[in-house]
Amino acid sequence: MPDRRFIHIGFFAGAGIIIQLLTYFTGTGYFLTQLTMSSYYAIVIIGLCMLMGYAGQISIGHAGFFAIGGYLSSAMTTHDLTPFKGSLPVRLLDSIGFLVDRQGLYGEQILHFQPWVSFIFAVLVTVAIAYLIGGPVLKLKGHYLAMATLGFGTIIYSIVIGTPVFGEADGISDVPAFALLPGLTVSGKMSVRIENFYIAWGLMSICMLLLLNLVNSRVGRALRSIHSAEDAANAMGVDTATYKLRIFVISAVFASVAGVLMTHFNGGIGPSEASIMKSVRYVAIVAVGGMANLWGALIMGLVLNFLSLRGYFGSLDDAVFGGILIVIMLFSPKGLLRKETLSYMRDIVLQRGSEEDNA
Amino acid sequence: MLEINGLNRRFGGLQAVKDVSFSVREGQIKAVIGPNGAGKTTLFNLISGYLRADSGITSFMGKQIQTMAPHKIARSGISRTFQHIRLFHExxxxxxxxxxxxxxxxxxxxxxxxxxxxxxxxxxxxxxxxxxxxxxxxxxxxxxxxxxxxxxxxxxxxxxxxxxxxxPKLMLLDEPAAGLNMKETAEVAVQITKIRDLGITVLIVEHDMSLVMNISDEIVVLNYGEKIAEGLPLEIQKDSEVIKVYLGDEDA
Known part of the structure; x- marks a missing residue:
């Protein structure tokens, strides 16, 4: 039923227009900033949902992949290569158009990588690292996998906070705009705020469509079968090790792409994006969303991140997500927004409705 | 079609499968029977690649498969069911x-x-x-x-x-009648014969004697990991060794 999928995505993309118009008519245009960021976070979350909810493999290190994307692209687009202008590699890169010039804060010339080049490079590095880490780590199950991915996240955090190129505790700022296409620029400038909301919302919708397609395909079925009975999946000829690795890499790429774009939108990135609490937050949101429920993960990813970014949780921000995780694990370990829970709630509501009719 | 030659598998001090050899001909239903703990399921897991044999050779359609991963064995045309049902949830x-x-x-x-x-x-x-x-x-x-x-x-x-x-070319059925009542067992028997009539070779591990005796073309009997008999159902029913294993010694 690909048609129904397209209709759902169409409605969802349309909801973006309504949201934008709402902010216009209610004079809350400043919400668009957080909505744009929430959309990028939602891309990380649906990718993780695919890995956790469908293929059944947990990762408490996804902020690491987000950081790899964000940090690599921002380092490459801010680091000045002018001092090395005479060297052969820089001359070569320049001659094939990989480098661009721009004016720095005080009018100085900065020579750095073209954003598309750094974007593609960051994604390629993410793929390589995800393969390297995923290969050995995905042989583990349950708690062991959780701990190993946690270890990966910790390593990435230590690297960004201890490396001068990555700005150590300050992170990287002054990241330039990223012209995706002529006329479509990812940037935090006020003048392109609305455009950027649509870029983020559109990309999120596309990512969602790709994953919905995947879930309902031969591969999606195989991934779900790994989740519930890995040995039986094997007996059906599913190469479970390879499938787990591939979906791990795909979800890492989703996180990395979101990282790159968010960094260009924000104009910078800081070590908190690589922190364990960020990874925990992603896991918590997937859990609230219903684990094996892409739509639930998407909606929760948007709503909870928006609330968090608007500061509704105040200084208890991290505590809220920790708390969500505890409550979900205690009362609904298979996730909150699930078919069963929803139909159960509908039954309650409908029953109550009919009782009122009788009265 | 399937040749098993001198298969051995030990778990710690327990020799679960000991020097077992037999072959399955194309188009037949062959059964492996034996009391609990005779090594039947271990044997299945060895054939389907879930366990590695300590020694011995399994060849399927002329190709050695004893070191292949389960999904590759599945791809080569062997499919299996599980004694404890392993359906995909949700x-x-x-x-x-x-x-x-x-x-x-x-x-x-x-x-x-x-x-x-x-x-x-x-x-x-x-x-x-x-x-x-x-x-x-x-x-x-x-x-x-x-x-x-x-x-x-x-x-x-x-x-x-x-x-x-x-x-598949060969189906391995691990106790397909376990936990079923007599009517359901009879249905399974019909299904298995229908599968054989499609030209698919069937190897069954089974407890239920009535099922095995009715539908099998040949039977292998295991006891403590060793093959103690092999033959037609009627021969197996008369085999003194098999009767001893299933009914106990006269002196006991």
Missing amino acids: MTALENVMVGRHTQSSSGFIAGMFSLPGTRTEEKRIRNRALEIMDFIGIADLADTDATSLAFGQQRGVELARALASD
């Missing part, structure tokens, strides 16, 4: 059977994500073939039911259909 009966078509289809991650035209026609083919097979087993009406909410006997049917969906 999937319908039809989706379970559709996973069984995995080896007969090829769409990958990229094709799936972009829902390319080829994958959509393949998806239709998978669905239709899965429905055909469910119809053949007699469970087509259960297609859209959540697999794990089915009755036990129906779940066995789904497992059988799932294993059949890969168009």
Whole structure:
């Protein structure tokens, strides 16, 4: 039923227009900033949902992949290569158009990588690292996998906070705009705020469509079968090790792409994006969303991140997500927004409705 | 078609399978029987690649498979069911059977994500073939039911259909009648003969003597990991060693 999928995505993309118009008519245009960021976070979350909810493999290190994307692209687009202008590699890169010039804060010339080049490079590095880490780590199950991915996240955090190129505790700022296409620029400038909301919302919708397609395909079925009975999946000829690795890499790429774009939108990135609490937050949101429920993960990813970014949780921000995780694990370990829970709630509501009719 | 030659497997101090050899001819139903702990399931796990043999050779259609991974063995044309039902949760009966078509289809991650035209026609083919097979087993009406909410006997049917969906050359059935009542066991017997009539070779591990004696062309008897007899059902019934194992010693 690909048609129904397209209709759902169409409605969802349309909801973006309504949201934008709402902010216009209610004079809350400043919400668009957080909505744009929430959309990028939602891309990380649906990718993780695919890995956790469908293929059944947990990762408490996804902020690491987000950081790899964000940090690599921002380092490459801010680091000045002018001092090395005479060297052969820089001359070569320049001659094939990989480098661009721009004016720095005080009018100085900065020579750095073209954003598309750094974007593609960051994604390629993410793929390589995800393969390297995923290969050995995905042989583990349950708690062991959780701990190993946690270890990966910790390593990435230590690297960004201890490396001068990555700005150590300050992170990287002054990241330039990223012209995706002529006329479509990812940037935090006020003048392109609305455009950027649509870029983020559109990309999120596309990512969602790709994953919905995947879930309902031969591969999606195989991934779900790994989740519930890995040995039986094997007996059906599913190469479970390879499938787990591939979906791990795909979800890492989703996180990395979101990282790159968010960094260009924000104009910078800081070590908190690589922190364990960020990874925990992603896991918590997937859990609230219903684990094996892409739509639930998407909606929760948007709503909870928006609330968090608007500061509704105040200084208890991290505590809220920790708390969500505890409550979900205690009362609904298979996730909150699930078919069963929803139909159960509908039954309650409908029953109550009919009782009122009788009265 | 399947040749097992001097297979050994030890778990710590227990020799679970000891120097077992036999062969399965194409188109026959062959049964492996024996008391609890005789090593029947271990033998199955060795053939299907879940366990590695300490020594010995398994060859299927002239190719050695004893070191191959389970999914590769499945791809070579051997499918299996499990003694303890291993259906996929949160999937319908039809989706379970559709996973069984995995080896007969090829769409990958990229094709799936972009829902390319080829994958959509393949998806239709998978669905239709899965429905055909469910119809053949007699469970087509259960297609859209959540697999794990089915009755036990129906779940066995789904497992059988799932294993059949890969168009195997050889099916390994691990106690297909375990936990079934007499009527259901009789149904399973009919299903297995129907599968054989499709030209698929069947190797069964079974406890239920009535099932095995009625449908098998040949029987292998294991006891404490060793083969103690092999032959036609009638010969096995008369074999003094087998009677001793199943009914106990006269002196006991």
